[in-house]
Each structure stands twice: as C-alpha cells, then as structure tokens.
Amino acid sequence: MREKIILTEAGFMVLKARLASLEKKLQDLRLSKGEAAEAGGNEWHDNAAFEEAEQKERMFLASIREAKSKIANAKVIKQGRRTIGVGIGTRVKVELENQELEIEVLGHGEGSPADGKIAYDSPLGKAIANKKEGNTGQVTVENEKKKVIVKIINKLSSIINYRL
Numbered sequence: 001m002r003e004k005i006i007l008t009e010a011g012f013m014v015l016k017a018r019l020a021s022l023e024k025k026l027q028d029l030r031l032s033k034g035e036a037a038e039a040g041g042n043e044w045h046d047n048a049a050f051e052e053a054e055q056k057e058r059m060f061l062a063s064i065r066e067a068k069s070k071i072a073n074a075k076v077i078k079q080g081r082r083t084i085g086v087g088i089g090t091r092v093k094v095e096l097e098n099q100e101l102e103i104e105v106l107g108h109g110e111g112s113p114a115d116g117k118i119a120y121d122s123p124l125g126k127a128i129a130n131k132k133e134g135n136t137g138q139v140t141v142e143n144e145k146k147k148v149i150v151k152i153i154n155k156l157s158s159i160i161n162y163r164l
Contacts, residue, residue, distance in 0.1 A: 004075045006088055006120060007107035012076045015109070019067040026060040029053060077107065086128045086153055088120050093152040094128060096139070104156060124148065
C-alpha cells in the first residue's frame with residue numbers, strides 16, 4: 001500500500017475534477033482513434049494518426065491510474081483538527097537567507113511557490129513541519145543546507161491546521 005497523502009478538501013476536489021477531465025479526454029480520444037483507424041484502412045501500422053492516438057491513450061491511462069491512486073490514498077483534512085506549530089492550514093512567516101517569506105502550507109500537490117503556497121511534503125514544508133515560533137530547521141537549496149527560522153504562525157481561516 002502506498003503512503004497516504006494529505007490534501008485539503010479543495011485539493012481533493014481539484015484532484016477529482018482532474019480525474020473526470022482526463023476520463024472525458026480519454027473518451028474523446030478513443031472516438032478520434034476509431035476514426036483514424038477507419039481512415040487508414042488495412043494499413044494500421046503505417047497510420048501516423050492512429051499511432052499518435054495510441055501513444056496519447058497510453059499517456060492518458062497512466063495519468064488516470066496516478067490520479068485514481070492518489071484519490072485512493074488521500075487523507076482529506078476535515079475541519080476541527082487543531083495543533084500548535086507549523087502544519088497544513090497555516091500561514092507562516094519564515095526567515096531564509098536573511099530574507100523574510102510569508103507562505104501558506106497546504107496539502108500534497110497544492111503548492112504554488114510563486115503565489116506563496118507550498119505543499120507540506122515540499123523540501124521547505126518538511127523543514128518547518130511541526131516547528132513552533134522561534135524554532136529553526138534546515139532546508140537544502142542548490143545542494144547547500146540553509147537555516148530556516150519560523151517567525152510567526154497563523155491559521156488560515158478556511159482550513160483548521162493539521163499536525164504533520
């Protein structure tokens with residue numbers, strides 16, 4: 001059994017929507033694959049459109065398997081769980097390389113560093129997991145260990161934070 005991944009309810013819904021989208025695209029692709037097979041006649045092995053459709057179908061099937069596996073192994077955070085320290089559902093001010101960053105810690109695959117959002121299982125997320133204000137951790141940046149200091153921890157209003 002694969003390790004459980006932790007997701008917010010919003011992240012879980014995004015994952016389910018992605019699965020539905022992939023399944024719809026696969027269905028559409030299979031229709032076009034049939035048309036490509038008909039257009040190629042008996043020369044299926046020399047039918048570039050058919051071969052391309054088969055390759056895309058394999059890619060969609062792999063993506064669908066991955067999404068289903070994540071859904072099956074997901075632990076969705078419910079409201080009402082509380083903890084002290086950095087966890088999923090916290091907004092944290094940290095100091096890294098003499099620079100202050102304000103980040104939100106979210107579930108697996110929900111990170112967007114450009115938007116100040118990191119996943120709990122990202123390198124920085126792991127470095128600050130369960131830390132309290134004033135605690136330090138280490139994160140590897142470009143093959144170098146850097147000290148990260150947790151300055152301020154606030155809960156996000158939409159998620160009750162979850163201890164990692």
